[in-house]
Amino acid sequence: MPPAFRNPATMRTIHAWLLLLPALAFIAAFTHYPAVNTFIHSFFLDGRGGAPAQFVGLEHYQYLLEDEVFRKALVNNLLFASGTIPLSIGLAMTMAFLVNAGLAGQSVLRLCYFVPTVLPMIAVANIWLFFYTPEYGLLEQIRGALGLAGVNWLGSESTALPCVIAVAVWKDAGFFMIFYLAALQQIPPSLAEAAMLEGASRLYYYRRVVIPLLMPTTLFVLVNATINAFRMVDHLFVLTQGGPNNASSLLLYYIYEVSFKYWDTGYGAALTMVLLGFLALASIGQFGFLDRKVHYR
Amino acid sequence: MSAIQLLNVSRHWGDVRAVDDVSFEVEQGTMLVLLGPSGCGKSTTLRLIAGLESVTSGRIMIGERDVTHLPPAQRQLAMVFQSYALFPHLTVRENILFGLTVRKVPEAEREKRLTRAVDILGLSTLLQRKPGELSGGQQQRVALGRALVAEAAVCLMDEPLSNLDAKLRHEMRREIRALQQTLGMTMVYVTHDQTEAMSMADRIILMQGGRIVQNATPSELYSRPATTFAGNFIGTPPMNLVRLDDARGSVCVAGSRSGKVGVVDSANYVLGIRPEHVRIVPDGWRAVVESVEYLGSSSVLGCRVGGEELSVVVDGVSDIAVGAEIYLHCPDEHIHIFDAQTGARRGTCR
Incomplete structure (x- = not known):
């Protein structure tokens, strides 16, 4: 045996690496390699008709700056994120407070709130497609009964994106509620009693005690909501296909179109790098900045 | 106020x-x-x-x-x-x-x-x-x-x-x-x-x-x-509650012949005796020592008198071994009398 292997410290290090190896192999093969590959690929133009790919340097990235559709998708995505994230988190927290308040029939309520989450995305989109349908959809029937003028919800540039936001909030809020509910049930009831004895109103107790104690959950949910906002694509296939006139197109949907409809995979790779950049920024911001403000038990 | x-x-x-x-x-x-x-x-x-x-x-x-x-x-x-x-x-x-x-x-x-x-x-x-x-x-x-x-x-x-x-x-x-x-x-x-x-x-x-x-x-x-209940809840070890018997014309500790009790005239009572008030004497209720617990400043002897169990507190280390036969006595003024049915206090003997 070589002398190095007789050293227990060396052996411990080797053991540690051996134990990490399987997980490391998977993450390298399925996450790191594709990511690096995409990065490299974004500098190439696909060869047509079997010709080899051609190195174009930063040309794709230059084109990004001129691409109007990309700019539209990016702005849409930012609007989508700033709509869905606060709305779904606020709604989730409110619903969790409600179902934790000890009302009669609260288990039914919990179930109702959670159902949208367990439904498949496409099914959800189909349900909402019916709500939004012009003339005989649910919304239009209600508006019709009230004598209001007809609106083509998904077919108008001004309403298409808000409609997509509503569906995403409806689907995510129930899921996030479960996390808030679990966190709420971790708060000992004696805290509420102590606050009550000290003369704190219900509102004060929620504002100064409950919501701060929910901060770790909020951070977790915020990260998930952000990822969801940039990962959103399924509903678009059913609801709007990004239209009309790209009014509801989001980054990932645009990437899909570029890569798999127009088969411009090089440009698609460049777009993907931009998306990755946004997600990285978001997570740095959340963990780096907010983490310091969160109280962990 | x-x-x-x-x-x-x-x-x-x-x-x-x-x-x-x-x-x-x-x-x-x-x-x-x-x-x-x-x-x-x-x-x-x-x-x-x-x-x-x-x-x-x-x-x-x-x-x-x-x-x-x-x-x-x-x-x-x-x-x-x-x-x-x-x-x-x-x-x-x-x-x-x-x-x-x-x-x-x-x-x-x-x-x-x-x-x-x-x-x-x-x-x-x-x-x-x-x-x-x-x-x-x-x-x-x-x-x-x-x-x-x-x-x-x-x-x-x-x-x-x-x-x-x-x-x-x-x-x-x-x-x-x-x-x-x-x-x-x-x-x-x-x-x-x-x-x-x-x-x-x-x-x-x-x-x-x-x-x-x-x-x-x-x-x-x-x-x-x-x-x-009150007697039993206060004190370590708790108060001994002793049931009585009057089978042979005189009131005795339940199941015991030697354990004559003079303070009451019928067996419809329960006696409460604190372990620290029981003395070991040359002649009295005959008891067999069943356990000895050493606590430092004192020891607790678990004794059996007829059918009843009594704890006795003695100072320091006890040289009495398990299985030994001893005689116990409790001064009348330390005996509490309770009703056998309701458990309510009927007084002490003074």
Whole structure:
């Protein structure tokens, strides 16, 4: 045996690496390699008709700056994120407070709130497609009964994106509620009693005690909501296909179109790098900045 | 003047009578301990006083006011919880000042009260810490601090020491009692630990099954227990309860021929004899030693007299071996007489 292997410290290090190896192999093969590959690929133009790919340097990235559709998708995505994230988190927290308040029939309520989450995305989109349908959809029937003028919800540039936001909030809020509910049930009831004895109103107790104690959950949910906002694509296939006139197109949907409809995979790779950049920024911001403000038990 | 008064207070949940027709008074500036086994209704009684539970019937007075239907915040009381109920995301300082901030007490007054409480409790170096960074004893002090700065008429404590280790519990017991006496606080203290109750209380209310068994001073509770339950609950080891027999014309300890009992004339009684009052004598009730427990300053002998078991406390190390035959005697004035059916006290022999 070589002398190095007789050293227990060396052996411990080797053991540690051996134990990490399987997980490391998977993450390298399925996450790191594709990511690096995409990065490299974004500098190439696909060869047509079997010709080899051609190195174009930063040309794709230059084109990004001129691409109007990309700019539209990016702005849409930012609007989508700033709509869905606060709305779904606020709604989730409110619903969790409600179902934790000890009302009669609260288990039914919990179930109702959670159902949208367990439904498949496409099914959800189909349900909402019916709500939004012009003339005989649910919304239009209600508006019709009230004598209001007809609106083509998904077919108008001004309403298409808000409609997509509503569906995403409806689907995510129930899921996030479960996390808030679990966190709420971790708060000992004696805290509420102590606050009550000290003369704190219900509102004060929620504002100064409950919501701060929910901060770790909020951070977790915020990260998930952000990822969801940039990962959103399924509903678009059913609801709007990004239209009309790209009014509801989001980054990932645009990437899909570029890569798999127009088969411009090089440009698609460049777009993907931009998306990755946004997600990285978001997570740095959340963990780096907010983490310091969160109280962990 | 009584600081707290309960008049026929009951709290029922369906058929369960957690608190059943309880009445008592707490004198201004004294410490009352609610004592009893778990499930006896002592904590519920405290929560009724605090307003955290509502009464089924009866009235609660604090000072001159009828507070029966007032919310907790308006009852002018402070409470220390078993779990301390500190807010984990707030510092010690914010925790202590929580109530004063809520009630919008002026800044200067807040600081004055904080400084005073912190000095009394020795918390000055910990003000910026969070509860998670404190030991159990320190958390306990913070909870006490929060109760002190409220300067409420009444302070309620719900088993505040049960989460501490034995040594710390002993320390805090003295500290809380000293605090209560020097500040002249009116305190209601819930515990299941009779040592805690005996050493701290001005008055003890012993509860069982939602009812008051006895409301007495500690020494009265020890020397004149109202029932066999009270006799048995107070004292370590607990009071011996000896059943009787009058098969051969004279009253004896059940199952024993030698154990003649002169203090009663029929077997419809139970005798209560504290282990520390039993003497080993040359002639008396014949007993067989079944166990010997050495406790340091004393030893407890587990003896059998006829069909009954008796604990006997002797000083220091005992040289009596298991299986030995000894003779026991208890002076008449230390024998408590209870009714065999109801368990109620019938007196001592004097």
